[in-house]
Amino acid sequence: MRKHIFNAGPCKLSDMALENTAKAVMELGTCGQSILEVSHRSSDFQAIYDETVALFKEVLEIPDNYSVMFMGGGASLQFCMVPYNFLKTKAAYIDSGTWSTKAMAEAELFGEVVEICSSKDRDYVYFPEIPEIPADVDYLHITTNNTIRGTEILKDIDSPVPVIADMSSDICSRPVDVSKYDLIYGGCQKNLGPAGLVFVIIKNEFLDKVVADRKIPTMLKYKTHVKNGSMYNTPPCVNIYTVGQTLKWIKESGGLKEMERRAIAHSDALYAEIERNSMFIPVVDEGSRSRMNIPFIMAPGKEELADAFMAACKKADIVGIKGHRSVGGFRASCYNACTDEDVAALIQVMKDFENSQK
Numbered sequence: 386m387r388k389h390i391f392n393a394g395p396c397k398l399s400d401m402a403l404e405n406t407a408k409a410v411m412e413l414g415t416c417g418q419s420i421l422e423v424s425h426r427s428s429d430f431q432a433i434y435d436e437t438v439a440l441f442k443e444v445l446e447i448p449d450n451y452s453v454m455f456m457g458g459g460a461s462l463q464f465c466m467v468p469y470n471f472l473k474t475k476a477a478y479i480d481s482g483t484w485s486t487k488a489m490a491e492a493e494l495f496g497e498v499v500e501i502c503s504s505k506d507r508d509y510v511y512f513p514e515i516p517e518i519p520a521d522v523d524y525l526h527i528t529t530n531n532t533i534r535g536t537e538i539l540k541d542i543d544s545p546v547p548v549i550a551d552m553s554s555d556i557c558s559r560p561v562d563v564s565k566y567d568l569i570y571g572g573c574q575k576n577l578g579p580a581g582l583v584f585v586i587i588k589n590e591f592l593d594k595v596v597a598d599r600k601i602p603t604m605l606k607y608k609t610h611v612k613n614g615s616m617y618n619t620p621p622c623v624n625i626y627t628v629g630q631t632l633k634w635i636k637e638s639g640g641l642k643e644m645e646r647r648a649i650a651h652s653d654a655l656y657a658e659i660e661r662n663s664m665f666i667p668v669v670d671e672g673s674r675s676r677m678n679i680p681f682i683m684a685p686g687k688e689e690l691a692d693a694f695m696a697a698c699k700k701a702d703i704v705g706i707k708g709h710r711s712v713g714g715f716r717a718s719c720y721n722a723c724t725d726e727d728v729a730a731l732i733q734v735m736k737d738f739e740n741s742q743k
C-alpha cells in the first residue's frame with residue numbers, strides 16, 4: 386500500500402509519472418530497449434528530450450528567447466556554477482535560509498558577495514524584506530522557497546540587475562513571470578522528478594553577453610550545455626523521462642493554475658489545523674508561509690509528546706514529517722503530487738492526537 390508521503394525531497398511523484406517510468410524501464414515504447422539502455426544519441430531518446438523541453442516551456446510559459454537545459458550535479462552544483470559563469474566583481478544575495486547561505490559561500494570563492502538582506506536574526510522564520518537593489522552588482526540571487534525553514538516569496542520581484550533564482554522547491558507549483566529572471570535553476574527532486582537532475586532556464590542574451598572573463602572547465606560552463614542540447618556528456622536519461630511524465634501529468638491536470646489552487650488548498654487546510662489544534666503551533670510568520678513546506682512544533686508545555694505524535698503518524702501510514710535535522714519539530718512537504726487524501730489523513734491524525742490527550 387502506498388503511504389501518505391510528505392518527504393521534503395526526494396518527494397512524492399504522481400502515479401502517472403511512476404507508472405509510465407516503470408513501463409519505460411521495462412521497454413521504452415516499442416523500441417525493444419529499456420530507457421536505462423537506450424542511447425542518448427538515438428532518435429528514440431532525442432524525441433523524449435525534445436518533448437520534455439517543449440512541455441516545460443509550455444507549462445511554465447517560458448518565453449522564446451530562453452534556453453532550457455537539464456544536467457547532473459544537483460542544485461548544489463549550481464551554487465558554484467552561477468558565480469563561476471556570471472560573477473565578475475560583485476553579486477547581491479538574499480539570505481533567507483540554509484540553501485541561500487550555501488549559495489553565498491560558493492559565490493565568495495569568485496568575487497564579492499553583498500548580502501542585501503537576511504532573516505537570520507530570527508532564525509529565518511520570515512522572508513526578509515527586500516531593500517533597494519544595488520545597480521552596480523552583476524546579478525541578484527534569490528531562493529524563492531526555503532525548503533528547510535518553510536518560507537516563500539510568492540511574487541516575482543522587479544530588479545535593475547539580472548535576477549537569478551533557485552526555485553528547487555517551488556518550481557511549477559504556481560505560475561511565474563519567467564521574463565523577470567535571467568536564470569532559474571533547481572533540483573528536480575521536489576516538484577518534477579527524481580534526484581540528481583537539475584533544470585536550468587536561461588535568457589539567451591544573458592548567456593551571450595554577461596559571462597565572466599575567466600577560464601571555466603568545460604562541464605561547468607553553461608554555454609557547453611546550451612550548445613550541445615544538454616548532451617555534451619551522457620545526461621541522466623531516466624530522470625529526464627520522469628520529469629517529462631510529470632510535466633505531462635501537470636498539463637493534463639490543468640496546468641500551473643491548478644497546481645497553485647491545490648497548493649493553496651493544502652497549505653491553508655494544514656495551517657488552519659495547526660492554528661486550531663491545542664497540541665501544535667506554527668513556526669513561520671504569517672505572510673511568509675510556504676505553500677510547499679509547512680513546519681510546526683509542539684505547543685509550549687506539550688514538547689514531551691513529540692515522540693507520541695510521530696508514532697501516531699507512523700501508525701496512520703504518514704511518512705516524512707520529521708523536521709529537518711537542523712531545525713527539529715515537524716515539517717509537512719506538500720508538493721504537486723500531494724493529494725487531498727494525504728492532507729486529510731495528516732489533519733485527522735492531528736485531531737485524533739489532540740482528542741487522545743484529553
Ligand SMILES: *Cc1c(COP(=O)(O)O)cnc(C)c1O
Nearest residue numbers: 459460461484532551553554572
Ligand atoms: C534541496 C534544495 C537544494 C539542494 O538540492 P540538491 O539537488 O540536493 O543539491 C538547493 N536549494 C533548494 C531551495 C533546495 O530545496
